[in-house]
């Protein structure tokens with residue numbers, strides 16, 4: 250009887266249970282049956298079949314089993330606050346998005362399109378880090394030769410960088426436990442799998458399980474971990490969004506890989522400000538940081554051109570000059586087009602409605618295209634005034650002066666609302682040689698600034714009059 254049984258069960262599934270489940274790629278929730286819509290997050294067509302084999306054997310070393318000792322309730326003041334010690338990655342721009350350097354024991358997810366420069370950035374950072382701490386670079390995508398050749402071509406000092414080509418998470422962790430690196434890189438999380446599950450690497454449950462083991466390892470040993478994650482065509486991280494909840498910091502490469510500049514944005518950070526951006530320049534010698542990004546996102550026209558407005562945005566903790574370009578042309582469509590690149594499209598529709606209602610200028614028969622130069626994304630409302638002025642300038646074919654910078658939020662009642670850190674933005678404009686600014690009245694500096702004409706506006710109509 251026993252012989253028949255063992256012949257019927259295959260290899261390592263002995264003593265294991267196989268179960269088919271359906272995972273949502275959006276929220277990571279599990280359902281026993283397939284359905285067109287996820288019952289938890291309501292997304293459509295996101296349930297993917299997965300086979301799970303839960304083994305009863307304790308395959309994970311007890312160190313990673315998640316057992317953290319006796320639990321006890323304590324007083325919050327009794328918990329000793331340890332100041333997170335940070336290590337520099339060698340790139341001040343990367344340190345900036347991390348919140349001032351890499352924190353020991355933190356898990357950082359780096360997402361981005363294929364070919365945007367994730368592996369390049371990490372091999373450069375690891376080379377710099379290896380001079381101070383132990384480092385281990387685990388590659389599941391490229392061969393050891395490829396990684397080594399790239400490092401060599403980039404002229405990096407890599408004598409202390411340890412390399413590993415492995416994709417099974419338990420083996421990675423067992424080897425990491427021997428090496429005891431201070432910083433561990435997993436390139437990429439989609440190639441890593443665990444034996445405990447039977448589904449293919451890259452599937453939702455594999456990515457989630459493997460990441461859970463790695464994050465747990467980071468917390469228990471104080472190792473900082475970088476996880477590389479690919480982004481799907483729809484812009485979501487391939488695999489569940491749950492990954493974002495598990496890690497401490499999520500960094501995204503923005504823009505497209507055809508542009509020369511790379512912008513990295515912190516969309517979540519337990520150790521620093523979100524929306525902080527780091528700007529890099531992709532050269533034949535790898536990524537180089539751009540410490541003065543204001544200079545690159547503005548296309549300094551010789552003569553004033555219509556539809557172009559310079560705005561001062563503040564991404565994270567640093568003000569930055571960016572150029573907003575608009576093109577307004579007569580439309581022959583029943584629904585005129587509202588297209589934005591680097592901006593929220595609904596916001597544009599709203600601003601055009603405010604312009605019509607409170608500025609008396611209608612664009613319902615016009616196609617409106619708005620673009621932020623250089624592939625940056627501006628998510629803050631301080632761009633409102635620049636968007637409206639650029640659209641107006643394009644429609645009337647009236648250029649604005651080249652020495653003018655603007656910022657300000659527009660309210661639905663046609664009022665210009667103040668934005669945060671107005672003084673800092675004005676200072677940035679002055680530093681780059683701008684002679685005029687249009688700002689919300691509440692952001693007007695108390696003292697006049699030498700060589701700067703400040704036009705403070707309270708209503709949208711006042712701003713339009715400046716054109």
Ligand code: TYD
Pocket residue numbers: 361362363364365366367368369370399403506531532533534535536
């Ligand atoms: P890579 O880091 O391999 O991308 P990812 O890991 O995000 O998939 O980057 C590859 C791209 O970067 C490739 O298109 C070529 C470009 N690149 C350079 O322009 N210069 C360089 O020095 C390197 C290493 C890459």
Ligand code: MG
Pocket residue numbers: 367368369390436
């Ligand atoms: Mg890569």
